[in-house]
Amino acid sequence: MVFSSMSFILLFLPIVLLLYYSAGALRWKNTVLLCASLFFYAWGEPVCVLAMLLSTAVNYFCAKAIASSDEPGKKKAALAAGVGVSLALLFYFKYFSFALSNLAALFSLNMSVPQIRLPIGISFYTFQVLTYTVDVYRGKAPLQKSFPRLLLYVSCFPQLIAGPIVQYADVAAQLSERSTALADFNEGFERFVVGLAKKVLLANLCGAAVEALPGGGASSLAGAWYHAFLYTLQIYFDFSAYSDMAIGLGRMLGFRYKENFNYPYVSLSATEFWRRWHISLGSFFRDYVYIPLGGNRRGAGRTALNLLIVWALTGLWHGAAWNFVLWGLYFGVLLILERFVLKSVIEKTPKAVRWIVTFLIAVVGWAIFYETDLSALGSTLRAMFGLAGVPLLDETARRVIRQYSVFPLLAFAFSLPIVPALTERLRAKSERGLAVVRAVSTLLLFALSLVFLVGQSYNPFIYFRF
Amino acid sequence: MNRYLRLAENYILLLASLTLGLYLLLFAPKDGGVSETENRYLQSFPELSASSVLSGEYMDEFESFLSDAFPARERLISLSDAIRGAFGEADAPEEARKLFEEEQGLVDDEAPEEFSNDAALTPQAEELPSDAAPSASAAEMPSAAARGAAIWQERFDGSREIVEQFDAERVAYLAGVLDLYRAALPADGNIFFIHVPASDVANPVFDMHRFADWGDDLDEALQPLVDEGVRIYNATKILEPFENDGPMFSNGDYHWYVKTAWRTSNAFLHDLGYAPSGFYDYKYYLRYSLSKGPYTPEQLQSMTLERENLMVPLVLSPVKTDLITNLTERTSSDVYDFTHHGYTMYAGGAKGPYRLFETGFHTGRSALVISDSYAFSMLYYLFPYYDEVLQTDLRGTNYDSGSVGASIRQYMEQYGVDDIYFVTCHWTSINGSVFTWRLEKLLDSAPQEG
Numbered sequence: 001m002v003f004s005s006m007s008f009i010l011l012f013l014p015i016v017l018l019l020y021y022s023a024g025a026l027r028w029k030n031t032v033l034l035c036a037s038l039f040f041y042a043w044g045e046p047v048c049v050l051a052m053l054l055s056t057a058v059n060y061f062c063a064k065a066i067a068s069s070d071e072p073g074k075k076k077a078a079l080a081a082g083v084g085v086s087l088a089l090l091f092y093f094k095y096f097s098f099a100l101s102n103l104a105a106l107f108s109l110n111m112s113v114p115q116i117r118l119p120i121g122i123s124f125y126t127f128q129v130l131t132y133t134v135d136v137y138r139g140k141a142p143l144q145k146s147f148p149r150l151l152l153y154v155s156c157f158p159q160l161i162a163g164p165i166v167q168y169a170d171v172a173a174q175l176s177e178r179s180t181a182l183a184d185f186n187e188g189f190e191r192f193v194v195g196l197a198k199k200v201l202l203a204n205l206c207g208a209a210v211e212a213l214p215g216g217g218a219s220s221l222a223g224a225w226y227h228a229f230l231y232t233l234q235i236y237f238d239f240s241a242y243s244d245m246a247i248g249l250g251r252m253l254g255f256r257y258k259e260n261f262n263y264p265y266v267s268l269s270a271t272e273f274w275r276r277w278h279i280s281l282g283s284f285f286r287d288y289v290y291i292p293l294g295g296n297r298r299g300a301g302r303t304a305l306n307l308l309i310v311w312a313l314t315g316l317w318h319g320a321a322w323n324f325v326l327w328g329l330y331f332g333v334l335l336i337l338e339r340f341v342l343k344s345v346i347e348k349t350p351k352a353v354r355w356i357v358t359f360l361i362a363v364v365g366w367a368i369f370y371e372t373d374l375s376a377l378g379s380t381l382r383a384m385f386g387l388a389g390v391p392l393l394d395e396t397a398r399r400v401i402r403q404y405s406v407f408p409l410l411a412f413a414f415s416l417p418i419v420p421a422l423t424e425r426l427r428a429k430s431e432r433g434l435a436v437v438r439a440v441s442t443l444l445l446f447a448l449s450l451v452f453l454v455g456q457s458y459n460p461f462i463y464f465r466f
Numbered sequence: 467m468n469r470y471l472r473l474a475e476n477y478i479l480l481l482a483s484l485t486l487g488l489y490l491l492l493f494a495p496k497d498g499g500v501s502e503t504e505n506r507y508l509q510s511f512p513e514l515s516a517s518s519v520l521s522g523e524y525m526d527e528f529e530s531f532l533s534d535a536f537p538a539r540e541r542l543i544s545l546s547d548a549i550r551g552a553f554g555e556a557d558a559p560e561e562a563r564k565l566f567e568e569e570q571g572l573v574d575d576e577a578p579e580e581f582s583n584d585a586a587l588t589p590q591a592e593e594l595p596s597d598a599a600p601s602a603s604a605a606e607m608p609s610a611a612a613r614g615a616a617i618w619q620e621r622f623d624g625s626r627e628i629v630e631q632f633d634a635e636r637v638a639y640l641a642g643v644l645d646l647y648r649a650a651l652p653a654d655g656n657i658f659f660i661h662v663p664a665s666d667v668a669n670p671v672f673d674m675h676r677f678a679d680w681g682d683d684l685d686e687a688l689q690p691l692v693d694e695g696v697r698i699y700n701a702t703k704i705l706e707p708f709e710n711d712g713p714m715f716s717n718g719d720y721h722w723y724v725k726t727a728w729r730t731s732n733a734f735l736h737d738l739g740y741a742p743s744g745f746y747d748y749k750y751y752l753r754y755s756l757s758k759g760p761y762t763p764e765q766l767q768s769m770t771l772e773r774e775n776l777m778v779p780l781v782l783s784p785v786k787t788d789l790i791t792n793l794t795e796r797t798s799s800d801v802y803d804f805t806h807h808g809y810t811m812y813a814g815g816a817k818g819p820y821r822l823f824e825t826g827f828h829t830g831r832s833a834l835v836i837s838d839s840y841a842f843s844m845l846y847y848l849f850p851y852y853d854e855v856l857q858t859d860l861r862g863t864n865y866d867s868g869s870v871g872a873s874i875r876q877y878m879e880q881y882g883v884d885d886i887y888f889v890t891c892h893w894t895s896i897n898g899s900v901f902t903w904r905l906e907k908l909l910d911s912a913p914q915e916g
Contacts, residue, residue, distance in 0.1 A: 001525075006532035010487030014480045046520055182473055189476040205550070439475050446479055448549075454536045455543040 001043040001157075003192075003245045004199045006453060012040065013249075020253060026178070030152055033253065040157040041121075048119030051089055056154045058085040059129045060147050063136040067143040075137060082133040090126045093118050098320035121161035123317055125154050127284055132168035134288060141169040149175050158249035162242045164260040164280035167287070171255060178254035188251030190442050195244030197445040200452045202411045203237035206230050209404035213396065216371055216380035220390050223397030224383035228367035230404070233411045235366060236265065239278070258283075265415045268354040269346055270334040270361055281317070285310050300340060307339075308332045321372040330365055486537075494535040508534035612638035615687035617663050617702075617892055619671055620679035627677070629667050632684055632896050640896050641691035643906045647886055648696050650875050650909070658734045659688070659888040660699040661895035662722060662840055665715035672709050684896065697737055704733045720891065721809045724777050727844035734887065735851060743847060750777035751802075778802060778811060779846045783826030790820040790856075792871030793880055812842035813857070819870045820858045820877060825849040834883040836860065836874075836905070841889035848887070856881050860904045861894070865913060873910045 001008050016036045023029045042049045062082030066075045091099075093116055101113045132150065135141035144150045153175055159166050209230045217227030243260035250257045264276035274282055290310045296303040308329065315328020338346060346354060367384060371377040382388035426434045498510035512518065512527035519525070536542065612634040618626040648657050663682060670676040685700040692698065705714060705726060714726040725745060732742040781801060788796040799821060803814040813821070827850050835841050835848070835857040848855055856877065859865065872880075888895075888905075896902055 005529055006487075006490075006536070007525075007529055010483050010490065010532065014484035014487065017480060018484070043525055044522065046522070182470075186472045186476055189480070190472070435471060439472055442472075443475060443479070451542045451549075452546045454533055454539055455546045 001040050003242065003249075004196055004449075004453065007043075009196075009450070009453075012036070017252065026176070029254075030149065030175070033156065034148055034152045037152065037155040037157040037160060041155060041160060045120050048117070048122075051093065051119050051122065052125055052155060053151070055086050055089050055126060055129055056151050057147070058082060059133045060144070060150050063133050063143055064145075066133070066137050079133060079137045083130060086126050086130055086133075090122055092116070093122055095316075095320045124163050124165055125160060127165050127288075128159075128168070129154050130288065131165075131284070135167070135169050141172050144168075144172070144175070156250075156255070158246040158253070158255070159257060162239070162246070163278075164243055164246060164257055165284050166257055166280070167284070170258065174255050180252065180254040184251050184254070188248045188253075190438060191248030191251065192245050193248075193442050193446045193449070195241040195246075195248060196449045198237045198241035198244060198414075200449040201445075202407070202414065203234050203241055204452070205404075205407045206234035206237065206411055209400060209408060210234055212400045212404065216367070216376060216383075217397060217400075218376070218379045218383040218388065218390065220392060220394040220397045221383055221386055221388075222393040222401070224367070224380050224390075225363070226397060226401055227380075228363045228370070228384065230408055231370050232265075232363045232366045233408055233415060235369070236261075236415055237411060263415070263417045265359060265362065266355070266417060267358050267362075268351060269338055269358055270331060271338050273358060273362060274331065274335070281314065285314055289313060304336045304340065307336050311335070318369070319372065322374055323368055323372050323377050326377075327365060327368040330368055334361065487532075489537075490532050490535050494537075498531075498534065612641070612691060613687050615682070615684040617667060617682045617684070618680065619667060619677040620681065622678045624678075626681075629663065630892055630897060632687070634687075636896055636902075637684070637687045638691060640902055641688055643902060643909075644688075644696050644888075645693045646906065646909055648693050650878055651695070651886065652884055654884070655695060656738070656885045657692075657696040657888070658699065658737075658885065659696065660701055660730065660734075661888075661890050661892045662701040662730070664720045664891040664893055665722070666720065667892070668705075668715040668722075669713075673713055673715070682892075697734075699730070699733055701730060704730055716809075720893075722840065722843070724779060724812075724843045727840070728779075728847050730889075731844050731847035734848075738851065738885075740851060743850070748779040748782065748846070750779055752777060779843075781826075781846055782850055785826055785849060786824040787814075788822050788824075789817055790822050790877075791869035793876060796822070809839060809842065813845050818859055819865050820856055822881065823849065823855040823857070825852055825855060827851070827853060829853055831884040832856065832882050833885045833887060834858070834874075834878060834881070835887045835889060837887070837889040838891060838894040840891045840894075841887070844889060852885075854881060856883060860908060865904070865908075870912050872912050874908050875910055 001012060003009075016032065019032045019036075020029055023032050038049060041052065059082045062078045062085075065078035066082075069075050069078070097113050097116055100111065103109065104111050104113065132141065132144070132153065136143055144153070153166075153168060153171060154160075210227060213223055213227040213230070217223030217225075240261040247257045247259070258280060260278060260280050262276040262279065264273050267273035267276055290306055293306045293309060294302055295306065311328040311332025312325055313328070314331075315324040315326065318324045318327070349357075364381075364384070367380055368377060371380055379388060383390050423434065426437060496511035498508040509527055509530035511531050512524050514524060517523075518527075533539075614634045615632040615637055617629040619629060620626050644657055644659060648655070651657070661682075661684065663680060667680060671678075671680045680702050682700055682702045685698040685703075689698045708714065708726075708729060712725075713723065715722050728743070728745050736742060785801050787799045787801050789799045790796060799817060800814045801823070803811050823845065829851055831852050832854040833848060833852045833856070835845060835855060837857065837859060838861060839859070841857065845855060845857060858874075858877075877883075878886075
């Protein structure tokens with residue numbers, strides 16, 4: 001099910017909230033939430049729910065084995081089993097066809113490559129359940145004795161499909177003890193509405209403009225850049241909208257999820273960009289891959305290698321295609337350069353220049369991310385950098401720029417922290433005024449989102465496919 | 467106090483949502499109906515079955531039902547369109563068409579005023595510039611028998627929205643021009659004429675379901691007026707049987723997909739007495755993944771329709787291509803333009819003034835294709851039936867006035883043309899300010915330099 005759908009907004013959410021708040025004891029609240037979450041997942045993927053159940057069950061028993069054993073060897077074996085099964089499921093569903101087709105191409109094998117349906121959200125819930133088993137092994141998190149509670153952690157509908165990646169240690173306590181204050185409900189609902197509006201009013205309209213420039217806009221230099229710029233906005237509003245809605249829904253249900261975005265497009269370096277973009281993924285790779293590899297404690301060379309490994313994996317996590325790996329390595333190399341080569345240059349560079357360069361780095365990055373076909377990606381990049389022999393501006397690009405300019409400009413403005421600044425200003429003047437503005441804007445955004453949803457066709461979130 | 471104000475509002479919004487949701491679930495009409503604004507059938511309440519649930523079809527249809535049954539839906543759509551329009555993002559077909567015409571060189575400063583899109587045609591030879599009125603005088607044209615024609619989209623209530631109207635006089639004029647070309651061919655020669663309603667007409671019918679049907683009766687108006695050997699085709703009739711066989715026209719530009727071009731070419735070839743070619747008699751590249759092709763028919767058939775629509779047919783035998791200037795000067799060219807991923811990849815895009823394809827087949831016949839870009843993807847399907855295919859595009863800059871060096875008739879004689887195909891989209895054809903006008907003018911004269 002999609003948050004920005006009629007069935008979710010008009011039926012699922014109000015019914016779940018009604019049942020949840022009628023349930024009384026937390027035990028019953030959790031039961032309502034678990035049933036709702038499984039229904040939520042099965043609504044879109046009725047069969048694939050089994051893969052999630054299997055992954056959770058295996059890790060439940062492996063963590064139990066880890067906690068009940070005193071022998072390091074057995075603990076390690078149980079850890080390996082839990083991690084192995086989860087990653088094997090992820091590999092099978094997400095990377096098996098990709099690996100086979102690459103092997104076939106590499107060795108000129110004549111084989112048919114099976115097309116395997118990717119269960120929605122598998123990359124997210126696999127990582128979540130891994131944090132549970134690994135943290136139990138590390139002694140950082142307590143064993144969860146109740147399977148339904150562990151399943152609730154993995155499947156909890158606000159964050160099930162597209163994150164944020166919630167580490168078990170962060171919510172372990174909330175699974176067995178949590179409350180919802182009035183303020184939490186209000187903040188949560190308003191955050192959900194803001195996310196809904198970002199998705200329906202900004203991301204989808206930027207997406208329509210992206211679609212209007214076929215082939216990555218590579219038929220002209222301006223088209224290629226404008227396409228990449230629009231996609232830069234679309235993916236930010238699409239993904240951060242989902243995170244807003246997830247965090248808001250979680251808060252309405254008593255969960256506190258960490259922030260996943262912090263205005264990434266104000267960053268002054270690629271390193272800062274990744275501290276502000278998809279924060280939960282960065283934290284996962286830092287805690288569960290980079291640090292176990294040795295982090296930055298084994299010299300510059302090893303640090304650089306660790307960074308490259310982490311970024312290649314980060315890219316691959318996003319999808320089974322070489323452009324994602326390329327995209328990950330692109331940022332890996334940039335981060336290495338910033339850390340070891342360009343540090344002093346960056347510090348001396350004026351902030352405005354750093355901001356522009358970082359934004360352009362992000363735009364080029366999203367151009368790489370967008371195009372899964374390498375030959376088409378080559379055409380797009382050649383067009384962007386004037387190497388394709390295409391005109392500066394063609395009719396298609398001119399038409400799209402003329403037709404789609406106001407909403408993208410608005411979207412760009414909202415990608416900068418203008419709203420928080422205005423909110424603080426208003427708060428300083430009048431708390432009551434701020435409350436009225438928030439109430440009115442929530443009402444307007446909710447109504448406007450519904451109006452736009454009525455006429456829009458199904459438009460799932462970009463990050464669903466990861 | 468502020469907290470309670472916000473809480474009350476949030477509760478009211480959630481309660482209102484639930485009320486609306488329950489109303490839709492329990493009381494909204496379940497039979498779908500028709501949207502007058504969008505001209506399409508609305509989703510009825512889906513039937514529950516194990517297979518529809520497991521395939522996800524039930525959920526998709528349920529979602530569509532909630533959206534389609536939403537109270538005051540059409541007003542809300544108008545409102546969202548108005549908001550988008552206020553921000554400059556509404557669809558602008560007129561502007562798109564204008565840009566298309568500019569881009570395609572459809573604005574010809576030379577053309578007499580009566581050949582403009584807006585003016586009715588008065589085919590009086592004396593009104594044309596002296597160099598533009600060869601043998602086709604108004605007296606020779608069967609205007610008395612002519613009747614008008616139109617392309618239309620049909621609404622769900624059976625009424626029609628006229629897309630393009632063709633005056634009787636203009637129909638008669640075109641008939642006269644086509645007869646001139648027929649007369650220039652050998653006795654067993656054939657003229658094939660088709661104009662295809664472009665994607666802006668087709669997609670609202672087949673892709674968006676905003677209209678129930680489409681139609682075009684130019685063939686009925688034109689066929690009785692032309693000589694034997696001139697065959698007028700109707701794209702709407704040719705494509706009608708395939709309306710449920712996937713998208714036929716691009717959403718990204720104004721062209722048709724290669725499979726649609728293949729279907730149309732089969733209609734021509736059928737009338738020449740040939741068995742229709744199989745779409746998968748050809749291997750295909752995909753425009754966006756040339757490095758991975760060619761794909762076998764089995765691989766292609768397992769791919770999605772979206773992929774199918776990006777296909778580039780591979781020629782069945784080695785084809786030699788030359789650009790022809792000044793009647794006989796040849797410059798080697800390409801059968802495909804692999805530097806592009808768009809429609810211009812087919813046949814290398816609009817290059818000219820003439821291109822000669824030596825097909826590698828030996829049938830003893832040659833063809834001339836006078837077209838806009840719509841024919842580019844179709845050319846490949848004609849190759850097996852001709853020794854040589856000569857192609858030209860008479861529009862603006864495409865027909866380079868400095869290097870043509872001869873009339874169309876001279877080119878036809880030089881390359882032994884037996885059959886002529888006129889293949890354009892409807893924007894370029896009978897009402898276009900360039901195409902029909904130039905057909906007559908350039909048959910016996912070369913364009914003037916500069």
